[in-house]
Amino acid sequence: xxxxxxxxxxxxxxxxxxxxxxxxxxxxxxxxxxxxxxxxxxxxxxxxxxxxxxxxxxxxxxxxxxxxxxxxxxxxxxxxxxxxxxxxxxxxxxxxxxxxxxxxxxxxxxxxxxxxxxxxxxxxxxxxxxxxxxxxxxxxxxxxxxxxxxxxxxxxxxxxxxxxxxxxxxxxxxxxxxxxxxxxxxxxxxxxxxxxxxxxxxxxxxxxxxxxxxxxxxxxxxxxxxxxxxxxxxxxxxxxxxxxxxxxxxxxxxxxxxxxxxxxxxxxxxxxxxxxxxxxxxxxxxxxxxxxxxxxxxxxxxxxxxxxxxxxxxxxxxxxxxxxxxxxxxxxxxxxxxxxxxxxxxxxxxxxxxxxxxxxxxxxxxxxxxxxxxxxxxxxxxxxxxxxxxxxxx
Ligand SMILES: Cc1ncc(COP(=O)(O)O)c(C=O)c1O
Numbered sequence: 001x002x003x004x005x006x007x008x009x010x011x012x013x014x015x016x017x018x019x020x021x022x023x024x025x026x027x028x029x030x031x032x033x034x035x036x037x038x039x040x041x042x043x044x045x046x047x048x049x050x051x052x053x054x055x056x057x058x059x060x061x062x063x064x065x066x067x068x069x070x071x072x073x074x075x076x077x078x079x080x081x082x083x084x085x086x087x088x089x090x091x092x093x094x095x096x097x098x099x100x101x102x103x104x105x106x107x108x109x110x111x112x113x114x115x116x117x118x119x120x121x122x123x124x125x126x127x128x129x130x131x132x133x134x135x136x137x138x139x140x141x142x143x144x145x146x147x148x149x150x151x152x153x154x155x156x157x158x159x160x161x162x163x164x165x166x167x168x169x170x171x172x173x174x175x176x177x178x179x180x181x182x183x184x185x186x187x188x189x190x191x192x193x194x195x196x197x198x199x200x201x202x203x204x205x206x207x208x209x210x211x212x213x214x215x216x217x218x219x220x221x222x223x224x225x226x227x228x229x230x231x232x233x234x235x236x237x238x239x240x241x242x243x244x245x246x247x248x249x250x251x252x253x254x255x256x257x258x259x260x261x262x263x264x265x266x267x268x269x270x271x272x273x274x275x276x277x278x279x280x281x282x283x284x285x286x287x288x289x290x291x292x293x294x295x296x297x298x299x300x301x302x303x304x305x306x307x308x309x310x311x312x313x314x315x316x317x318x319x320x321x322x323x324x325x326x327x328x329x330x331x332x333x334x335x336x337x338x339x340x341x342x343x344x345x346x347x348x349x350x351x352x353x354x355x356x357x358x359x360x361x362x363x364x365x366x367x368x369x370x371x372x373x374x375x376x377x378x379x380x381x382x383x384x385x386x387x388x389x390x391x392x393x394x
């Protein structure tokens with residue numbers, strides 16, 4: 001379904017005609033409705049681990065409330081948080097970053113939208129991977145632009161390369177947005193490829209936007225921030241995934257210095273400031289105890305991945321290589337079914353396991369793929385595998 005359906009009153013703006021719904025939410029709502037009727041559903045559709053808020057984060061939030069930190073803040077966020085984020089780049093990547101370049105946003109979603117609004121004129125295009133995070137295409141459309149989907153496959157870890165960017169670049173292309181690790185595939189762009197992509201984009205005078213939202217949730221190797229390669233790219237990050245703060249709606253971007261005045265025009269107008277309590281709470285995220293807890297959780301997620309990948313392969317799902325990070329498995333279902341949407345609805349109904357069809361993430365081989373989130377505890381994942389095995393007659 002797209003967002004054009006509206007029967008009464010004044011017709012909606014044309015831009016709504018192209019916007020697509022987020023199917024994961026359709027599955028989420030169906031699963032919730034089935035649960036309300038008493039069905040037990042193993043929930044593997046949403047991109048949100050079921051961990052509790054870290055104690056230091058919750059305490060910082062309570063203190064902020066007691067201290068009446070409930071007012072607007074500067075539109076780029078409180079300085080203590082911008083400094084803490086900049087210091088985190090030093091600890092994590094050995095990068096000295098000016099806090100001035102850190103812009104705290106209302107979730108990274110706000111940052112992704114802001115950057116599209118910053119660069120895209122009507123009729124211009126932004127290269128995105130297909131499959132990729134579905135909201136990005138809609139941010140591009142909102143800016144009047146054209147999402148230019150580049151099919152990526154398991155051959156190149158479902159990621160862009162310098163050559164792919166070069167061969168996909170059109171006259172109206174203004175830049176590239178990449179997520180590493182990616183949603184839905186969990187795959188990364190390695191340092192050599194990031195450098196190649198950056199060089200290609202620079203040659204075209206374009207803009208490179210690197211979504212590093214799943215940094216910290218990488219299991220076998222160390223991730224590279226694009227800021228280790230260049231100061232000209234935009235980095236998007238968030239407290240949602242590694243720090244498990246989805247509902248606090250807090251993200252950030254690191255922007256090239258010369259773009260900051262224009263960004264501040266937008267942040268001031270579009271949302272005035274990021275949420276104050278969430279910002280004070282996020283100061284608790286950088287305490288050693290919280291980082292220790294997040295590292296334990298990363299290990300838990302790694303164990304889940306290491307259980308689920310071979311278990312799904314046994315059932316006939318094809319997963320060419322174990323995903324490098326995030327908490328997603330993007331699996332080919334050609335040996336099991338013809339159409340991922342029908343398959344997902346069928347498995348929800350018959351097996352009581354909820355996961356997402358590839359059609360949520362683009363068009364390229366989307367009916368042959370599904371995405372599993374391993375955000376549930378191990379015993380629930382085991383149950384999911386048992387139920388799928390029995391529904392698939394294995
Ligand atoms: C790749 C990617 N980018 C951005 C987001 C938006 O996250 P948030 O607005 O919670 O920071 C998500 C959410 O799932 C995502 O997967």
